[in-house]
Amino acid sequence: MAAQQAPTQGAIGRIFAGVSPAEFQPLLEVRNVKRLQQEAEVRYAVAVTDGDFVVKALALPGSALIAQIEAGQIFVHALVRAAEFRVEEISGQAFLLLFRAEVLGTVPEELRVPSERLQKHVNARTGAAAESGLLTQADPGLPPVQPRFGAGAFTTPEKRGPPMGFPEQTPQPQARAPAAGANPYGGPYGGPPAACQPPGGAGAGRTGAISDFFGRQPVVPRAGAGASGGFLPIKEISPYTNGRWRLKARVITKSDIRRFSNARGEGQLFKIDIADQTGEISATFFGKAVDAFYPTLRQGQVYCFSRGQVRAANPRFDRGEHVLSFEEQAVIEAMEDDRELPGVTYDFRPLCSVPETPVNTLIDVQAMICMVQEPFSFTAKTSNREMVKREVGLWDPSGPEGSCCVTLTVWGEKALAEDFVQGAPIFLKAARVQEWNNQKDLSSPAVYEVNPDDPRAFALKARFEEQQRTRPLPMTMSRGAQGAAGARKSVQSCRDEDLHLGPPPLPGQGFDPSGPRTIHRHFVLGTVTNVPSDRLPCYPSCPGLVDSSRATQPGQAPEKRACQKKVTQEGPGLWRCANGHVCQQPVYRYLCKMQVMDHTDQMEINVYDNVARQFFGVEAGEYARLFEDPEQEFQLAQLNRRVLWKRVLLKLRASKEVWQEAERVRYNVDEASGVAAAKEARTMLAEVRSALAAEQAA
Known part of the structure; x- marks a missing residue:
């Protein structure tokens, strides 16, 4: 056998x-x-x-x-x-x-x-x-x-x-x-x-008894790794260390809380970047971890992080090879400050590289603030939430002509900050490249520093001042070699630029990148001089639900939206729209024309529901009730006076249309906001100084 x-x-x-x-x-x-x-x-x-x-x-x-x-x-x-x-x-x-x-x-x-x-x-x-x-x-x-x-x-x-x-x-x-x-x-x-543990955790003698490849035991750094107290260096973390590792690192950036919804319901998250002597890594907190850790984590402080997950980074949204994620069971402990742990570090890229950079890439930028817009408050169409944003013009001495400008969009609480000052240097950490209307700019930096105490900032400011003496930047900042989508303009300059608008594309016609642009976007500071009072500035709309044109996930039912077409009354409690929907009571929506002028010219603008509510201060249905009641003439006049002679900052969308066999430019208002007098005074003073510097240089 x-x-x-x-x-x-x-x-x-x-x-x-x-x-x-x-x-x-x-x-x-x-x-x-x-x-x-x-x-x-x-x-x-x-x-x-x-x-x-x-x-x-x-x-x-x-x-x-x-x-x-x-x-x-x-x-x-x-x-x-x-x-x-x-x-x-x-x-x-x-x-x-x-x-x-x-x-x-x-x-x-x-x-x-x-x-x-x-x-x-x-x-x-x-x-x-x-x-x-x-x-x-x-x-x-x-x-x-x-x-x-x-x-x-x-x-x-x-x-x-x-x-x-x-x-x-x-x-x-x-x-x-x-x-x-x-x-x-x-x-x-x-x-x-426990009785044999040396102070501060495992010592060098434990190097032969560290965790296995599958992270089933806590990882103790190898000898000479530069960590102490049982902390794993950031550069050595990988998906294979998904066990009981511990990181000692400094929080260098902290984002705002972002809320979202998907097929599983509502959710929330926020992100941080942490660093030690060996490198940086991003971490995302989800769900209840947001409530637990967002109030306690502070930028610049040192913490011990453990009980998180390690996964491969998505190159579209993350920098580096790996990222961390933390749920509510994570353990994060504040530690004493360690001077060996670095603060914010930058890997600067020139502004001229933005047009060639893929969308959603995160980059670091050093630039000068050459233009500051007022914050805009608006209601997001997708979430119906009130949002605030501000656009800031950036300049650096890059590009073939030694001068390049890019727009930075700042959101939320950061948009309301008062530290954006024209003529100040700024460092941006992890600004995201975004694209709108075939133009790329920057958005949502993880952290920024205005007037940093850094030799690079001093040198950049000297270059900018030299630029202003020899070739001063116009207040209507250009974005690279393209149009000034994020700059404030006069009414006359808008009209001059819109002479080059191309006709709107025909149905089914593709976009021609070599052809003229069909839409221009402008920022205009003007005064409302006329609101027509002879006709109702709103219309009765259909509340019936139709399929939205917004793309959905495969297998997911299409989203619904209100029809919003105009309805006509066919009898008591009977209203019908062009799509055949019937309702008992319509929903009134604003649609009105106004005249706006500045020191150069005037223009007619079209104002729609979201913006008009900010102007008049009431819903369109309430305005219609006052308009139809002769006894409410005084209250109606009060509403109109809220708008007349009001100075506003408008974001306009210009496009060509054919009306009665003639081409004309139509100006629609996408966003509107009031003007902060003190901020506007500082902007005007900067314009005067820039003009004086240009005159002296000539």
Whole structure:
């Protein structure tokens, strides 16, 4: 009768000593097979033993072993011949990568070594026992190892039995007695007993007992990694360290809270960037973690971060190779300031590179503020929420002509800040490249510094002042070599520019990038001089629901919106629109024309519902009720006086249309806001100084 085959004793030690599969193909017993759920690609952790030691091997995507596992050929207690394998070092750790195994059968029950007698192989290259992989070759003066693998040694971390303990490699040959009540087999997660822990966490002597490739135990930095107190350097974090790691880092940026909705309901998130001596990484907080940590995390302070997830970065939205995410179970502790941890660092790119940069890319910029608009308040069409934004003109000495301008859009509370001053240098961290109407600009910087105390800012300001003396920038700032979509203009300059508007495209006609633009956008500061009072500035609209043209996810029902077409009354409580919808009561919406003028010319503008409500201060239905009631003439006049002779900052959309067989330019108001007198006075003073400087230079 043929002898029964058993695992090759000493095989794991020889594998980690560097033997190749060409000269050594040992027999190993499979003790557990587990899919790694947190990985984006299919990976498996396979626990194998040689009868003395047990180690977890990784089955990589695309390998033959993956196919064998999913076909059911690799099973617990299977005897396999390791045909293709490799030991790879990652962050100072040596890991076994198993690519293909030849299944020989099942290990007989009488040849199976009980789990409690197996020792976990120490796979740290820098550990004392790493080269041989045999704990029995450790310092003979150390206390003996007491293995403690329970029945659940290879289940999930929550269900795993007590982990084995490793001896503390201290100079003293005698073993220390554990404290009362302490685990005699080791501290938490397989570390030394609590009584043996050195101050500040694991020391250099623990380098041979660090976590495995699959993050099942806390990661302790390798010797010389530059971290102390058991903290993992940021540059060494990866999706394979999804275990109990700890980071000590400084918060360098902190975003506002962003709320969203999807098929699973409402949600919220915010982002931070953190840095240590080795690098930076972004972290996102979701759900209840936003409520727990947003009030406590402060930019510039140092924290200890743990119990988060690591995933690969999305290059469209993130910088770097990896990002972090934190849920409500995360642990974040404030720490004393550490001067070795850097603050905000920049990787500046010139403004002339913005048009060639992909949309949603995050870039750092150093520039001069050459134009500041007033904040705009408006209602978002998608979320129906009140939003605030401000547009700021930026300049730097880049590009073929040595001068380039780009618009920066600032949102929310940052838009209301008073530190945007024309003529001041500004540093932007992680500004996002966005595109609107075929023009690219910047939006939503994670952090910015106005008038930074930095030699680069001083040099940039000197270049800007020289530019203003020799070739002063006009107040109607141009964006690169294109139109001035974000600059304030006079009425006359708008009319002159709109002479070059192209005709609107025909139905089904594609966009011609080489042709004239069909839409211009302008910022105009003017005074409302006329509001027609002989006709109702609103109309009865249809409240019926129709499918929205907005794109939806595959398989998702189309969104609905109000029809909004004009309805006519056909009888008491009977109104009908051109689409055939019938309703009992229409919804009034504003649609009115106004005259606006400045010191150069006047123009007629079309004002729609959202903006007109800001002008008149009442809903269109209330205005219609007052208009139809002769006894309310005084109240109606009061509403009109709210608008007449009011100075406003308008964002206009200009396009050509054909009316009665003649072409004309139509101006629609997208946004409107009042004028802050003090801010406007400073802007006018800057214009005067710029004009005087230009005159003196001439």
